[in-house]
Amino acid sequence: MAEIIEHPDVEFQGRTYYWRLKGTTWCYANSRRGESGEAVTHRLHRDVWESVHGPIPEGGVVHHIDTNPANNDPSNLELKTRSTHALVHSSEKVELTCSVCGKVFLKPKKNHDIDSAKGKPAVCCRECWFKSPGGIKSKEVAKQWNLAHREERAEYHKKWQAEHTEEMRRKRREYEEAHKDEREEYNKKLYAENREKRLADMKLYYSTHKEEIKAKEFARKDERAETKRLWHEAHRESERIRMREWRLANREKALEYDRKYNATRRPK
Numbered sequence: 130m131a132e133i134i135e136h137p138d139v140e141f142q143g144r145t146y147y148w149r150l151k152g153t154t155w156c157y158a159n160s161r162r163g164e165s166g167e168a169v170t171h172r173l174h175r176d177v178w179e180s181v182h183g184p185i186p187e188g189g190v191v192h193h194i195d196t197n198p199a200n201n202d203p204s205n206l207e208l209k210t211r212s213t214h215a216l217v218h219s220s221e222k223v224e225l226t227c228s229v230c231g232k233v234f235l236k237p238k239k240n241h242d243i244d245s246a247k248g249k250p251a252v253c254c255r256e257c258w259f260k261s262p263g264g265i266k267s268k269e270v271a272k273q274w275n276l277a278h279r280e281e282r283a284e285y286h287k288k289w290q291a292e293h294t295e296e297m298r299r300k301r302r303e304y305e306e307a308h309k310d311e312r313e314e315y316n317k318k319l320y321a322e323n324r325e326k327r328l329a330d331m332k333l334y335y336s337t338h339k340e341e342i343k344a345k346e347f348a349r350k351d352e353r354a355e356t357k358r359l360w361h362e363a364h365r366e367s368e369r370i371r372m373r374e375w376r377l378a379n380r381e382k383a384l385e386y387d388r389k390y391n392a393t394r395r396p397k
């Protein structure tokens with residue numbers, strides 16, 4: 130278990146913010162009960178951003194540029210939408226130990242300081258989660274939802290693909306171009322590595338399927354011959370005409386050739 134890093138309390142605009150685990154994200158927060166008993170949470174990074182830029186638009190996320198949620202200097206804060214924010218963090222991975230099966234697994238690092246969230250007891254791997262009652266239920270719920278929204282999803286998917294076709298193609302081309310040598314190298318290596326096995330497989334296949342392969346070969350040959358015969362039958366007249374025309378057109382050339390040939394045949 131990773132240790133939980135402690136940070137001193139911070140005063141900002143007359144409010145004290147404490148270093149807290151909110152969900153799975155560590156940040157400076159101030160929670161209290163509202164008038165009707167509901168929890169009201171102020172998060173320092175959001176309040177600092179608002180103090181400089183004004184109210185955060187709906188759905189806005191304040192991102193710590195250096196990914197350190199303890200650094201709440203205005204220069205370290207950036208407003209993002211939920212999706213662009215997710216993109217920033219999507220490539221980060223963190224190593225966690227499953228509390229159920231003990232397996233070490235990688236999880237996308239969605240939160241700024243999930244390393245400190247390691248102390249949370251309910252960390253388990255995907256496999257274990259899907260075996261748990263909550264996982265089984267969520268799978269069922271997701272299935273039902275997907276079924277109910279099938280057409281909508283297909284429509285959305287189609288639209289998305291149509292809108293992003295060019296972009297995806299370009300990205301793929303760029304990726305392939307950038308990794309060309311790598312890929313070639315890998316393929317070559319794989320090919321060389323599997324050569325013996327491939328040859329052995331081929332030999333084995335040939336020896337066990339000899340009759341079948343021969344029969345197929347003969348069938349292919351027969352088929353080709355038949356196709357050729359049919360073609361000639363269908364084109365007999367036109368071919369005859371074409372040949373006659375060709376001979377007429379090349380008459381001089383043919384005669385010249387004949388003369389030359391005959392000259393070599395009959396030495397004087």
Ligand SMILES: [Zn+2]
Binds near residue numbers: 214
């Ligand atoms: Zn962020």
Ligand SMILES: [Zn+2]
Binds near residue numbers: 227253254255257
């Ligand atoms: Zn597990």
